[in-house]
Amino acid sequence: xxxxxxMLDTAPQNYGSELDKLPAPSPQPSPxxxxxxxxxxxxxxxxQPSPxxxxxxxxxxxxxxxxQPSPxxxxxxxxxxxxxxxxQPSPxxxxxxxxxxxxFDVQTVRRDFPILEQKVHGKPLIYLDxxxxxxxxxVVVDALCRFYTEECANIHRGVHYLSERATSQYEDARAKVQxxxxxxxxxxxVFTRGATEGINLVAQSYGRRHxxxxxxxxxxxxxxxxxxxxxxxxxxxxGAVLRVVPINDEGELLVEEFEKLLGPRTKLVSVVHxxxxxxxxxxxxxxxxxxxxxxxxxxxxxxxxxxxLKVDVRQLDCDFYVFSGHKLYGPTGVGVLYGKADLLExxxxxxxxxxxxxxxxxxxxxxxxxxxxxxxGTPHIAGxxxxxxxxxxxxxxxxxxxxxxxxxxxxxxxxxLSSISGLRIIGTAKEKAGVLSFxxxxxxxxxxxxxxxxxxxxxxxxxxxxMPLMQRFGVxxxxxxxxxxxxxxxxxxxLVSAIAKVKEVFD
Amino acid sequence: xxxxxxLYQEVILDHNKSxxxxxxxxxxxxxxxxxxxxxGDHVTVYLHMEGDxxxxxxxxxxxxxxxxxxxxxMTSALKGKSKAEAQALFDKFQRMVTGEVRxxxxxxxxxxxxxxxxxxxxxPLELDDFAVFAGVRAFPxxxxxxxLAWHTLRAALAEGEKTVSTE
Numbered sequence: 040x041x042x043x044x045x046m047l048d049t050a051p052q053n054y055g056s057e058l059d060k061l062p063a064p065s066p067q068p069s070p071x072x073x074x075x076x077x078x079x080x081x082x083x084x085x086x087q088p089s090p091x092x093x094x095x096x097x098x099x100x101x102x103x104x105x106x107q108p109s110p111x112x113x114x115x116x117x118x119x120x121x122x123x124x125x126x127q128p129s130p131x132x133x134x135x136x137x138x139x140x141x142x143f144d145v146q147t148v149r150r151d152f153p154i155l156e157q158k159v160h161g162k163p164l165i166y167l168d169x170x171x172x173x174x175x176x177x178v179v180v181d182a183l184c185r186f187y188t189e190e191c192a193n194i195h196r197g198v199h200y201l202s203e204r205a206t207s208q209y210e211d212a213r214a215k216v217q218x219x220x221x222x223x224x225x226x227x228x229v230f231t232r233g234a235t236e237g238i239n240l241v242a243q244s245y246g247r248r249h250x251x252x253x254x255x256x257x258x259x260x261x262x263x264x265x266x267x268x269x270x271x272x273x274x275x276x277x278g279a280v281l282r283v284v285p286i287n288d289e290g291e292l293l294v295e296e297f298e299k300l301l302g303p304r305t306k307l308v309s310v311v312h313x314x315x316x317x318x319x320x321x322x323x324x325x326x327x328x329x330x331x332x333x334x335x336x337x338x339x340x341x342x343x344x345x346x347x348l349k350v351d352v353r354q355l356d357c358d359f360y361v362f363s364g365h366k367l368y369g370p371t372g373v374g375v376l377y378g379k380a381d382l383l384e385x386x387x388x389x390x391x392x393x394x395x396x397x398x399x400x401x402x403x404x405x406x407x408x409x410x411x412x413x414x415x416g417t418p419h420i421a422g423x424x425x426x427x428x429x430x431x432x433x434x435x436x437x438x439x440x441x442x443x444x445x446x447x448x449x450x451x452x453x454x455x456l457s458s459i460s461g462l463r464i465i466g467t468a469k470e471k472a473g474v475l476s477f478x479x480x481x482x483x484x485x486x487x488x489x490x491x492x493x494x495x496x497x498x499x500x501x502x503x504x505x506m507p508l509m510q511r512f513g514v515x516x517x518x519x520x521x522x523x524x525x526x527x528x529x530x531x532x533x534l535v536s537a538i539a540k541v542k543e544v545f546d
Numbered sequence: 547x548x549x550x551x552x553l554y555q556e557v558i559l560d561h562n563k564s565x566x567x568x569x570x571x572x573x574x575x576x577x578x579x580x581x582x583x584x585x586g587d588h589v590t591v592y593l594h595m596e597g598d599x600x601x602x603x604x605x606x607x608x609x610x611x612x613x614x615x616x617x618x619x620m621t622s623a624l625k626g627k628s629k630a631e632a633q634a635l636f637d638k639f640q641r642m643v644t645g646e647v648r649x650x651x652x653x654x655x656x657x658x659x660x661x662x663x664x665x666x667x668x669x670p671l672e673l674d675d676f677a678v679f680a681g682v683r684a685f686p687x688x689x690x691x692x693x694l695a696w697h698t699l700r701a702a703l704a705e706g707e708k709t710v711s712t713e
Contacts (some may be wrong), residue, residue, distance in 0.1 A: 483610035485585055485691065486554075493550045502586040509586065515608040516586050544554055545562075545611070 143436055143444065149525050151176040151432075162495030165530045170315050170343060170474055170521030171499050172365045175429070179369055182428035186421040194420055195394060195411075209420055212427030213410070219430045220360065220377050221351040226409040227383065229376040230423050234342040235265040237361030237376035238309065240413060241338055242269035244386040245359075246307065252278030254306040259284040259292050259321070260511055261314040264504040266340045270309065279306070286511065290317040290466040294325060301333050308337045312344030316503040316519065317466025318449075318474030320348070327356050336382060342366055346523070347445055347472040349438040352377050364422060368523075369429035373422030376413070383409050390415040441524045445473045448522055452531045459538055465517050473522030476503075478514055479538065482545045487518040490544055494537040552681030553688070554611065561615035566622045568614075571604040580607075580698030582690055587613055591621075591698045598629050603699075610691050616679060617695035623675050629703055636696050639676050643692045645683040 149155055152174045157164050166174060186208070192201035194209045210225075217225040231237045250256065256270050260283050267281075274281050282305075284297040292310070301308075308330045313320050327337045336358035344350055345362045352360050359378045365371040378386075388395055388406055392415030397405040406412045433441060452475055456462055461480040479487055488500030501516040502509045509516055520534060571577075571592035580589045589607035593600055603624050605617045620639075624632050641647045682692045 483608075483614075485587075485610035485688075486612075489553070489685070489688070490550065501584070506586055515588075544550075545559065 159495040165496040167520040168497045169523040173368050179428045183425045208424050212423045215427045215430045229410045229413040231374045233363040233374035234361040239269045240389045242273045244389045246273040250279045250306045254279040255304040257282045257308045259310045260286045290319045291468045305335050311340040313472045315343045316505040318471040319468040320470040364426040369426035370422040373419045392416040455535045475520045476517040484516045484518040490541045549684045555678045557678040558615040561618040562611035565618035567604040576702045578698045578702035612691040613694045616692045643682045
């Protein structure tokens, strides 16, 4: 479980080089706000007493360096601007070593998430439901707020100032996603309502064109309902057959069984990158390779992948990759479908409407080019911009660093929870991301969740939209604690004592 | 912890641990399945009806402490009751867990009737048996847990074999 070789680039990360990966600052006019709240936020963070953590200078230190010299440029890009200063060859400040490698300081990161400061039922909130939705850093909230207070306009075709600005921001966000996934072209990035819509888009648009009676679609036994039902609908419509790759008792996909399922009838493979209910990280690179031998495309459901792993769609060579913004510290209601350009080009539109057309007459409509062909109607503009801000945010910290921290926390939590008698962790794959699904004696997960809530701890209880998976493990549901990089070992300790209270109540 | 204590009263915890009538009813002539799609809980309610009267009743399934205890208490209370009485109890129970009416005071138990809202002159609605579920009011999400068995019962009474959902 703590073997991170599969997922982590273990090379030392240079803070500056991380920043270099960020898309170039947008050339558009800066917002008129004096200083911009981002900058103020940065200052606020810095102004607070620095955490005592040894060696944790990383993130905070970077901010501190920023806070000193940078002038509050009139209408400056704020936070981003500030960080850009850091990205430039910075003087080797004392403790500089800590800035270029090692873990970030979690207490500093937590200050970026104001929601974490609240109390629930009189106890400090401990948020361990990140696989359902993650909390949003202030920069994301600010981006949404800024759009609606200063920049709101509809995008594309607008000739006025605000519309041009909104369009440019929207398309900037597309470029950010492109770089984030390392896609070849920005037109390969389609904005959707979420991962679910991305899968439905492929099922309906690609599937209806290429799948016929007797064909087969392969998914795995650990899929979320959103990667089961769209395919069942397609199968019902076309007469195709859904095949399911089995998993072992640890919750690992049986690759050799998968290989056996592949065949001339296979028309599409759609598997989850990281299981939301178990945390299993699937060997998606291998799956893609095997599938491509049959010239069959692969869709990866990355809803739980992108928040924890550095994803490179070119390295994976997957044909489609979907994720949701809100699990990546971004807003709800926005997501991404990545598709290889040639595949997307050949697919018919998913929905008809404005923006997806080139010309319309009552006789004939010609469709717009990628990616607009798949973005009918006014999109969630603010959400897309917010997602861009979220990507900036996690990229600044670094997905590798986030992943490494979460792995440590997962190992700690796994050990701590395993020490509780009567507690059984469901999902013990060797390659795992921050999910701890468990059952406790014969106490129903809902009852566990209820008692934990009373102690300010938010977890999820139930089937996690993966009912077939629960049946596979012979449980009606599980209690699931899912981690983010703002969670701490101390919170895990509190979870452990809260579980002891659950046992007390139901003993 | 007061709301929580009120939710998980001793009686509920006891019924959860050793539920009454938790078995398949071989003589059943009616049954229904109930699902709560939110949490995946399910319950099967078996009825042996003679005419309009519930001669025997049992349940099976998987659910949380609240839903299991609710099914347990419900099946215990309904043996020998008529369809109309069961329906009246369902209504009262529903109103109580949603907070529409307060639970009866234990010392003012309406055994034997006289509480106004009953079915005719005889009011066999021993709602105080169910008063332990009043704590559910404070937890809107759990109302469905408490009501699952009841909805399922109603389906069994109405249609014979049927599947219901709390949604």
